[in-house]
Amino acid sequence: MELERAVEAYVRHVALERGLSDHTVAAYTRDLAGYVTWLGDRGIHDSAAITPALVADFAAERAAADPPPAATSLARLQSSVRGLHRFLVRDGIDLDDPSARLRPPKTPKRLPKALSIAQVEQLLDAAGPTPGTEDASAGDPAAVRDRALLELLYATGARVSEIVQLDVDDTAYGDVLRVRGKGGKERVVPVGSYARAAVDAYLTRVRPALAAKGRATPRLFLGIRGAPLSRQSAWLVLQAAAEHAGLTAHVSPHTLRHSFATHLLQGGADVRVVQELLGHASVATTQIYTHVSVDALRDVYAVSHPRAR
Structure with missing residues (x-):
């Protein structure tokens, strides 16, 4: 098959049949466009003409690029x-x-960076007022939404893409939330009282006014013009809160996901429960968080045991 057509067919497959995210599909498209160009420069325009030697040369050339690509990008x-x-x-x-x-390159196993519980509280307080307080009653509507957004990210450990895709109906299950993850798989995640109160305050005080500014949409989180809040906008909300809180370390939506998993494990949660809550297909993906907890155990041991040093 002609290479451009082959790539188009494959991209349709991963987007429609495998249900990969737009972000992942775009990355695959960029990678394969470079592959097709590299092969075209060598007179290869049909998939049947590609040999193992050509694939190996392509991988070796990309690995030897200057500057060298990150191991994760090469993988x-x-x-x-x-x-x-x-x-x-x-x-x-x-x-x-x-x-x-x-054979894919070995990627370094980096421990995820988690915020402390105190830092999470600083971040949430910087995003907006605590529901039920006097400040919340007179607060900026956008701040009420931002507090609900970040409370929900930390309370559920959901990916930011999953949170911005939530519909109002997904919150109608009391103390649990229905989340649609990768590949369209659904899972149910408990929601604590703080996040529940923040979401209720947003739904009652803020969302109706935002919804009136735009077209009807079932999405839970809306922007100031009434359109569904984008992933990029949610990222900016978090960055603004982190800056306001004085958190100098890099804070991303995934930082809250890491913090959620780490704090659960440090609190005694079973790793398979955390796997289910995060929506990981394999417990091996979740195991990396246990290293963080082991480090915490070492610190406690070093301080507490009389013969640790």
Whole structure:
């Protein structure tokens, strides 16, 4: 198959059949566009003409680029190439997979950075007033929304993409929240009293006025013009709160997800429960958070045990 058509077919497959996020699909598209260009420069325009040697040369050349790519970027690039060729073989377009022997680079296992409980409280207080207080009654409507957004991120450990895709109906289950994760998989996550109160305050005091400014939408979080809040806007809300709180470390929506998992494990939660709450397909993905808890245990041991030093 002509390479451009092969890539288009594969991108449709990962977007529609596998249900990957727009962000991931865009990354695959960029990676494969570079692959097609590299092959075209060598006179290769048909997928059947690609050999294992060409795939190996492409991977080696990308790895040797100056400046060198991050290991995670190189791993994703190779994953895109392997996915394309597996797709073409599976659909009977090509007989052989020239990427079968391609081995992904080893990526360093970095411990996720989590905020302390005190830092999370600083961040939430900086986002907006605590529901039920006098400040909340007279507060800026956007601040009420921002507090609800960040409370929900930390209370559920959900990805920011999952939070901005929530509908109002997803909150109608009392103390649990219905979350749609990767691949359209749904999970139910408990919501604590603080987040529940913040969301209720937003739904009662703020969302009706925001909704009146835009077209009818079921989305829970809205922007100042009434349109659904975007992932980028949610990121800016968090950055503004972190700056206001004086948190100098880099804080991202994923930082709250890391903090959620770490604090649960430090509080005694089972790793498989945390796996379910985070929506991880494999417990191996969740295991990285146990290292953080082990570090905390070492610190306590070093301070507390009479013969630790």
